[in-house]
Amino acid sequence: MSFLLIQFLTGLSSAAVLFLVASGLALIFGVTRILNFTHGSLYMLGAFIAYTLTQRLGSDGFAFWESLLLSAGAVGVIGAGIEILVLRRIYAVPELFQLLVTFALVLIVQDVALYIWGPENLLGPQAPGLQGSIQIFGEPFPTYDLFLIGMAVLVCGGLSLFLNKTKLGILIRAATEDREMIGCLGVNQKWLFTGVFALGSALAGLGGALQLPRESISLSMDMSMILEVFVVVVIGGLGSIRGAAWAAVIVGLTQAFGILIFPQITLVLLFLIMAVVLSIKPYGLFGSMEEMQIEKTTLATGAMRREPPFAKWAWMALGLILLSLPLWIGSYGLTLASEILIMALFSASLYFIMGPGGIGVFGHALYFGLGAYTAAMGVKYLSVTMPLALLAAPFVAIAGALLFGWFCVRSQGIYLAMLTFAFAQMVWAVAFQWYDVTGGDNGLLGVWPDAWVNGKTAFYYLTLALTGAGFFMLRHLVFTPFGYALRGVRDNAKRAEAVGLNGPKIQYLGLALAGAFAGLAGALFAYSKGSVFPTSLDLNTTMRAYVMTILGGIGSITGPLTGSALYTTLESEISRETDMWRLFLGLIILAIILFFPRGMAGTLSAWSERRKEQQT
Amino acid sequence: MSTPVALQPLLSVDALRKSFGGVEAVRGVSFDVRLGQLVALIGTNGAGKTTTFNCINGQLRPDSGKVFYNAGALTTEERMALEQAGEIAKHPTQNRSDDNITGRPPRRITKLGIGRTFQITATFASMTVLENIQMVLIAQRKKWRRLWGVAGDLYREEAFSHLETVGLAAQGHRHVATLAYGDLKRLELAMALACQPKLLLMDEPTAGMGIGERDDLMRLTHTIARKKRIGVLFTEHDTDAIFNYADWIIVMHRGEVLAKGTSDSIKNNVTVREAYLGKGNDHA
Numbered sequence: 040m041s042f043l044l045i046q047f048l049t050g051l052s053s054a055a056v057l058f059l060v061a062s063g064l065a066l067i068f069g070v071t072r073i074l075n076f077t078h079g080s081l082y083m084l085g086a087f088i089a090y091t092l093t094q095r096l097g098s099d100g101f102a103f104w105e106s107l108l109l110s111a112g113a114v115g116v117i118g119a120g121i122e123i124l125v126l127r128r129i130y131a132v133p134e135l136f137q138l139l140v141t142f143a144l145v146l147i148v149q150d151v152a153l154y155i156w157g158p159e160n161l162l163g164p165q166a167p168g169l170q171g172s173i174q175i176f177g178e179p180f181p182t183y184d185l186f187l188i189g190m191a192v193l194v195c196g197g198l199s200l201f202l203n204k205t206k207l208g209i210l211i212r213a214a215t216e217d218r219e220m221i222g223c224l225g226v227n228q229k230w231l232f233t234g235v236f237a238l239g240s241a242l243a244g245l246g247g248a249l250q251l252p253r254e255s256i257s258l259s260m261d262m263s264m265i266l267e268v269f270v271v272v273v274i275g276g277l278g279s280i281r282g283a284a285w286a287a288v289i290v291g292l293t294q295a296f297g298i299l300i301f302p303q304i305t306l307v308l309l310f311l312i313m314a315v316v317l318s319i320k321p322y323g324l325f326g327s328m329e330e331m332q333i334e335k336t337t338l339a340t341g342a343m344r345r346e347p348p349f350a351k352w353a354w355m356a357l358g359l360i361l362l363s364l365p366l367w368i369g370s371y372g373l374t375l376a377s378e379i380l381i382m383a384l385f386s387a388s389l390y391f392i393m394g395p396g397g398i399g400v401f402g403h404a405l406y407f408g409l410g411a412y413t414a415a416m417g418v419k420y421l422s423v424t425m426p427l428a429l430l431a432a433p434f435v436a437i438a439g440a441l442l443f444g445w446f447c448v449r450s451q452g453i454y455l456a457m458l459t460f461a462f463a464q465m466v467w468a469v470a471f472q473w474y475d476v477t478g479g480d481n482g483l484l485g486v487w488p489d490a491w492v493n494g495k496t497a498f499y500y501l502t503l504a505l506t507g508a509g510f511f512m513l514r515h516l517v518f519t520p521f522g523y524a525l526r527g528v529r530d531n532a533k534r535a536e537a538v539g540l541n542g543p544k545i546q547y548l549g550l551a552l553a554g555a556f557a558g559l560a561g562a563l564f565a566y567s568k569g570s571v572f573p574t575s576l577d578l579n580t581t582m583r584a585y586v587m588t589i590l591g592g593i594g595s596i597t598g599p600l601t602g603s604a605l606y607t608t609l610e611s612e613i614s615r616e617t618d619m620w621r622l623f624l625g626l627i628i629l630a631i632i633l634f635f636p637r638g639m640a641g642t643l644s645a646w647s648e649r650r651k652e653q654q655t
Numbered sequence: 656m657s658t659p660v661a662l663q664p665l666l667s668v669d670a671l672r673k674s675f676g677g678v679e680a681v682r683g684v685s686f687d688v689r690l691g692q693l694v695a696l697i698g699t700n701g702a703g704k705t706t707t708f709n710c711i712n713g714q715l716r717p718d719s720g721k722v723f724y725n726a727g728a729l730t731t732e733e734r735m736a737l738e739q740a741g742e743i744a745k746h747p748t749q750n751r752s753d754d755n756i757t758g759r760p761p762r763r764i765t766k767l768g769i770g771r772t773f774q775i776t777a778t779f780a781s782m783t784v785l786e787n788i789q790m791v792l793i794a795q796r797k798k799w800r801r802l803w804g805v806a807g808d809l810y811r812e813e814a815f816s817h818l819e820t821v822g823l824a825a826q827g828h829r830h831v832a833t834l835a836y837g838d839l840k841r842l843e844l845a846m847a848l849a850c851q852p853k854l855l856l857m858d859e860p861t862a863g864m865g866i867g868e869r870d871d872l873m874r875l876t877h878t879i880a881r882k883k884r885i886g887v888l889f890t891e892h893d894t895d896a897i898f899n900y901a902d903w904i905i906v907m908h909r910g911e912v913l914a915k916g917t918s919d920s921i922k923n924n925v926t927v928r929e930a931y932l933g934k935g936n937d938h939a
């Protein structure tokens with residue numbers, strides 16, 4: 040009995056930190072409607088800065104608490120800086136781009152933090168006066184954790200006083216509830232947004248700083264926290280602080296008790312709860328659909344043109360170049376070319392669902408990874424031949440898409456994107472934690488192609504044939520009746536429904552189709568690398584595909600091809616020079632979205648259109 | 656209770672109610688629409704017209720009340736001819752409840768022969784005018800599952816003929832984003848017609864159009880309704896469109912039906928004048 044009580048309190052104390060961070064995120068989302076990936080990074084910065092401050096100012100008595108508060112303040116200032124320098128420019132762009140920008144900032148912060156604090160985990164000082172534990176019904180419980188619970192209750196009370204009683208707080212609430220009012224604020228809107236961002240960031244920073252006496256701080260804190268916090272705010276209903284509080288408690292307790300029952304799969308459990316809640320209440324416990332309708336992912340890519348007549352010649356020329364590649368490009372170039380083709384197919388499958396389908400997904404790597412693991416596990420445990428593995432991979436990916444997609448298409452916009460993300464993370468967690476089968480983060484090695492394609496050239500030609508076929512199938516699909524239906528639902532869901540299209544069903548099948556091609560790409564990827572790691576399922580992999588797609592321009596399916604060629608080459612060049620590929624990826628995303636939101640291809644075609652208009 | 660199919664109206668709305676949170680948008684509305692008739696649903700802003708439409712085509716589920724749709728309906732003339740010949744009795748009968756379409760989703764309802772246009776035009780923005788119609792035809796004929804073939808080659812002639820009906824054939828290859836507002840409204844009409852409707856719901860078909868254009872569109876609608884045996888239910892704020900073309904007028908006020916009748920009876924109805932017409936003629 041007392042053991043359960045202790046477990047309950049442990050759950051509450053992790054809920055406390057979760058709530059601090061999540062309430063900041065909810066506050067920011069409510070007012071700015073930006074779902075801020077950077078929030079986890081701000082939390083991590085809170086911990087690191089607090090560490091440095093305690094080193095400088097000392098860690099006893101007043102100095103310790105001063106460091107914590109200063110750190111929260113510093114993170115607030117950093118948040119405000121990010122808002123002023125970057126986010127202010129992107130409030131009007133589609134929300135998917137906003138998410139990408141905040142993700143870019145995550146990557147940048149990761150490398151900056153690595154540069155400043157180094158790769159080692161750091162151990163902070165104990166909280167003065169709160170060391171050790173107290174006895175609760177004869178069981179020891181850390182005093183500091185009790186303090187955390189109190190702290191969260193205090194902040195919760197403070198926030199609700201602030202939001203209900205102060206002028207600024209009431210303004211924030213009004214802005215959250217009534218979007219039209221925001222437009223009437225004029226100049227003040229700018230500062231309201233900045234202020235809210237600073238406050239929300241400071242809460243994240245405080246959450247991070249408070250972790251200092253509890254656990255060693257590391258560079259992976261940002262991702263693990265943002266995952267949990269996303270789950271919390273999505274369960275609670277985006278933008279709702281009350282929802283964040285309840286969901287934090289649910290998640291905290293689930294983890295505390297889940298660890299007793301399924302120690303291996305606590306992460307899976309987390310996302311399972313989210314999936315269950317969202318399939319019952321698609322907009323979270325305290326969220327509502329009306330709020331979200333305004334903010335639907337609008338990625339309408341404008342008109343979809345058939346290619347001009349000369350395009351046929353361009354494709355043939357490209358085909359000839361690709362066919363002749365092994366004759367002149369050399370071994371390194373050939374490996375790179377295979378990777379470009381594979382990533383182009385993967386990105387094209389993402390393009391299919393996000394362009395014509397109009398669905399922002401953050402878990403597309405799931406299908407890529409499923410394909411990769413299918414091939415690897417097939418080779419490893421069943422000794423299947425390569426053709427069989429390549430055939431099976433798309434089907435496993437489709438099965439995954441049909442299983443998870445069913446939950447996803449019941450939501451829309453950000454919720455849908457987050458659900459796909461959640462499922463991808465769930466499978467990632469399985470791959471990461473199920474050591475005996477998947478090899479955990481050591482991955483599965485020795486996934487080499489069959490003897491008949493074991494040469495670089497042979498493998499290249501196989502890749503070219505399969506990715507080429509996949510690419511042209513995807514390209515054709517856009518113009519088929521199904522492709523039109525997908526676009527119709529994207530363009531106007533209400534109209535589509537009124538003329539007889541079943542929107543969710545069409546999107547569901549669209550996800551499965553895209554998943555199939557991603558699965559094929561994943562299997563090829565496994566063979567090309569000779570190995571598979573859980574990273575093939577993670578957010579970075581999805582983000583890479585996004586960057587390629589957007590870099591090439593989301594107006595047409597040639598975008599992913601151009602984008603993959605540009606990005607894969609650049610990344611491989613850069614990674615030969617430096618380890619800081621995250622910084623590089625982050626800066627590229629920022630640059631594209633701030634300066635060329637239509638991508639290279641899009642910018643070029645806009646430019647040529649303008650010239651044409653000037654001529655007529 | 657079973658009655659001859661031929662005697663039942665095309666659409667029957669019975670004691671419809673719908674509220675949003677505290678707002679009672681529609682409070683017990685009942686009316687009929689007969690085949691070949693143009694029925695106007697009028698009322699001030701917020702009277703509940705669009706909400707009624709949404710309940711009919713399934714976009715909203717009413718809190719209570721029923722919607723009946725009778726695909727076997729006859730026009731008034733046909734019915735009278737039948738009655739005079741004394742042949743009504745030989746006609747098939749059915750129970751009222753067989754026609755109940757309340758709460759079905761829009762995609763099912765449209766396939767029964769109900770097409771609609773929206774107050775805020777709803778078209779497929781990334782497609783050309785012609786492709787918009789082709790999309791409708793593909794949806795109506797369940798060809799959307801096809802993963803082969805080129806959608807742009809399907810039903811071209813047929814789609815063009817719908818565009819010709821509304822006078823948009825020359826604009827067929829333009830993207831809808833470049834269309835004038837009045838043309839968008841006509842495209843929506845063509846999209847609704849492509850559903851082969853027996854019942855056409857038009858939510859403010861002429862709003863935002865020029866005066867001449869309005870009359871053209873209403874005349875066109877009138878002709879189509881007669882020629883193709885379609886029943887039309889439309890909402891309007893433009894009094895000319897209402898009084899010149901409606902065979903029957905239903906006046907709504909704050910969610911309730913205030914009066915029903917022909918143009919003349921509504922024009923002279925004192926309550927209606929006070930509640931609606933008295934406040935100026937054009938609310939668009």
Ligand SMILES: Nc1ncnc2c1ncn2[C@@H]1O[C@H](COP(=O)(O)OP(=O)(O)OP(=O)(O)O)[C@@H](O)[C@H]1O
Nearest residue numbers: 675678680698699700701702703704705706707774
């Ligand atoms: N989705 C909704 N949520 C909340 N209230 C709504 C919603 N749709 C309509 N209402 C409210 O219901 C009432 C009736 O609206 P409705 O759109 O049916 O009026 P209308 O007669 O079509 O008006 P108009 O002439 O302006 O188009 C209004 O008070 C409106 O604010």
Ligand SMILES: [Mg+2]
Nearest residue numbers: 704705706774
């Ligand atoms: Mg209306």
